Amino acid sequence: MATATFRRTGPVRIRLALPGLLAMLGLRQLIERIPGAEVASTVSTRDALLRALREQRPDVLVADPGLLAEEVSPGMLVGIRVLHISPHPHARPATRNHACGFVSERSELERVCEALEIITGCTVAHGQRGDCVSCPLSKSLKPAPLPVLTRRESEVFALISRGKGPTAIGQELGLSIKTIETHRENIKRKLGLSCSMDLVDLARRWSRGESIDDAFPARPAPNGVRRPPA
Known part of the structure; x- marks a missing residue:
């Protein structure tokens, strides 16, 4: 199957949805260093995220998994590349069909920067999930291992x-x-x-x-x- 790509007509618009102010400011600074990327908006609550997704759809959503509950349906995220980021290293999205990857806030700075650069520079059209198997971010969606459990x-x-x-x-x-x-x-x-x-x-x-x-x-x-x- 041929890889489906899209052409950009401007900067990659990124929305941040995180409850922590310090994490929000830190990620904004990292994103501003990425050529061709800009922070379109920031929200810190689930209700604000729902309103923002209805009003304006970003190219990329960087969000805490806790803000993406059942109220945020997969249909609302069609066409948006989603990166989950959380202070809790065990946290993972319950489903993978609307997420590109996961990174912990406790990760090394280099790892966080790498994840942001990968999802910002992606040219694979959303929905062609088979084309994302080889993406380094896809491996990060695997649940964190638990001792003694299969x-x-x-x-x-x-x-x-x-x-x-x-x-x-x-x-x-x-x-x-x-x-x-x-x-x-x-x-x-x-x-x-x-x-x-x-x-x-x-x-x-x-x-x-x-x-x-x-x-x-x-x-x-x-x-x-x-x-x-x-």
Whole structure:
């Protein structure tokens, strides 16, 4: 399949959607150093982002995943290249169909600059996602690894952290509710959790970037291996 490209008639318009003022100012300074790029507008709340997307569509949206909830539908992002940036290294967009990449605010400055330059200089038309497989940014969308959990269990855990229930998770991953429930039970067993409420609480803490290694110190080691006494 031939790569679909587009021609620019002016600067690349970038909208910043971040809750933190310092992060906003820092990214603006980085973007101003990129030839042919300009910050079209900045917003710091979800409501402001919704209004801005309805009024004016940028070429690139650099946003905290927390501001892109269900109210921001994929249809509102058609034609916009989206880079997620968050202070929480575990955070990832729940779906990949409207995101080009992810970078943590805790990343090295060089990594953040590289991500901005890649998404600003991209000439692949949005919607031709098959052409983006080789893009370095696409690899950044993979969920952060979790100890003791399988890849699929990690995906389920990440969706739980975003408040998704079994039905929504099943639709997201193309799996039955029964399969999702089995994954949830396996996750609880591996993490030594006794109820679904503890699972949701732990998942949300993880999504905020908090370490969960010591959250439940009494949880059993994987595969039934006994932990040495403290």
